[in-house]
Amino acid sequence: MNAPHPQKVAGIDAAVPAPAHTAAPAATGTAPVPAPHPPGALLQDRLAGWVSDLTTLHELTERLARTDNLNDALQELLRAGAALVGARRGLVVLEPADERGPDTTIGLGLGRADLGHIETVPRSATSFGRILDGLPGGDHEITEPDLFAGDGLDPRHREVAARLGYAASYALPLSADAGGRLGAAVWLYDEPAEPVERQRHLIGLYARYAAEHLARLLEVERTRACMATIAEELLPSRLPRVAGVQLAARHRTGPRGGGDWYDALPLPDAALGLAVGAVTGSGPSAVAAMGRLRASLRAYAVMEGEDPVAVLSDLELLLRLTEPARSATALFAYCEPALRKITLAGAGHCPPLLVGQRRTEFAETSVSAPLGMLACWEAPSVELQADPGETVLLYTDGLLHRTGDPVDRAFARLHAAAAGVPRSLRHDPDALVDHVLRTVLPDGLDAVDSEEDVVLLAARFE
Structure with a gap:
């Protein structure tokens, strides 16, 4: 039988439910033999899961579509993504590839000082840095299920992760069809973890839609800034x-x-x-x-x-x-x-x-x-x-x-x-x-x- 589906996200709260991918504790003793499924039960379970996933995705994209400025859209992207991948914190770095700005970093569950600490880590040692700088492996998702498992972690990154209390991360590039790369989003886990295949599929669909929405808002923001500059220059x-x-x-x-x-x-x-x-x-x-x-x-x-x-x-x-x-x-x-x-x-x-x-x-x-x-x-x-x-x-x-x-x-x-x-x-x-x-x-x-x-x-x- 499939793993139980996470509760449908009708509204995003700051406190995201515990990740659905967390492994269940090992059973002690002899496990009972499960009763056979009735005919069609497996198919019904799968259909119910797909409907739940599509409903959740629809509600989250609707909430994103209602945002009318760049800052609100980035915050909504972080909240929705945290719910989809089962994380508690995250950050999004907006750094358009055309270098026309605006460049900004916004955090979820991270204060200004926390973001400052993360920015002290060498960019090449961070998942969002590899995405933004086009380093090897930075053109798709980057999963780091256990940052402290090996010895390859940058010492400064190890220090910052220990100070802020995160042990794993999952990063996605944000790219639009017309505007190219816009930035990168990263979600942080308190314990070693990674999203399962179903969660990756959902966040991938959501991120593609979010990138197109962000590209439109980015052009609006640039137009507003240009108009404000022209108006000020005429005064x-x-x-x-x-x-x-x-x-x-x-x-x-x-x-x-x-x-x-x-x-x-x-x-x-x-x-x-x-x-x-x-x-x-x-x-x-x-x-x-x-x-x-x-x-x-x-x-x-x-x-x-x-x-x-x-x-x-x-x-x-x-x-x-x-x-x-x-x-x-x-x-x-x-x-x-x-x-x-x-x-x-x-x-x-x-x-x-x-x-x-x-x-x-x-x-x-x-x-x-x-x-x-x-x-x-x-x-x-x-x-x-x-x-x-x-x-x-x-x-x-x-x-x-x-x-x-x-x-x-x-x-x-x-x-x-x-x-x-x-x-x-x-x-x-x-x-x-x-x-x-x-x-x-x-x-x-x-x-x-x-x-x-x-x-x-x-x-x-x-």
Whole structure:
């Protein structure tokens, strides 16, 4: 009769059941003669085993398919593989053969320090190193059922294995049809052991599917990183130094890249131009449109920056003629630091916030539709007078949308966050924008993937 099948894995727990391949204790005395099987019982047992294996494999691949980022997929691969081969711990090393990254190592049941210890072992002495470096025997599974049985184990590997308490390992290459080798996965056993043939078959099927899924997520991750890099490169690499004013900015973009932007540029007569804006849409087209719009505004600001209405009027005409299917919001402020005077105009944009020792209030700005949505633009500019030590905070509506609150509540939350900035931090615009960002978007909401970009630009007048 076949060996009993392991319990079907309906959900993966951190504590994996004991390996099914562990040998049963030797029987003492005379073993009883088993009763003969009824006709067809052996076939039924085999069919039941196959159905159980296929059901388990189906559930595990479904769980993997639901992962939508690389880190979660690698963690799920380790958990599912541990259940299939009967191991308790493992690690996966992602190191694509095309050398385009990202390279990472993730462990299951292994802390950061444990992974550090393993990385001190010479790569050629580890199973994943032989796979990744294409050494002999590294093009297929590598089974090490008893690491301490012989004398051929690298001394450093022997020391690390003894310290971490593993005595056997089973490794598989992760290779996709299109992307080639992606990395290697290794599962570690506390006692001398190795997966049986049925377990090897199941983990082999699962690993082939997992590699294709990882290859797709890897391309998504690379695209996200590329879009984020392009978006950041289109924004100021550094903020200018202008006498009488201190500047700070924060920018958070979504995984597809968005159209929110900011700018700060020195202007003639010791003036300073500040701008924030947002282009509709997301992805490469929105990022490209954002770059064109920001570059155009810089040109208009140099020529006629003392008149913000003229700057935005020119920008409105440009957008309407060159990209009639797109709209955008923008706010441009002409600042005279020596006088602490700000002249600004906005097109469909959120009003700036004045933050000082004695007041925290939204500036009263003229109401205007977004750029690209007007036949003519006549909203006048407004003038603000900042007191010494006050900060003008410009932002995009993505900050409000990421809260998930209605607009009026989001504005109230922003006002409360600015009003609650400790007095000891108000002299530092960097500390001020960090406090506002963490307060308006707590619990990591400012860093999570979102379709909404966030821009904060602060100018503190001395």
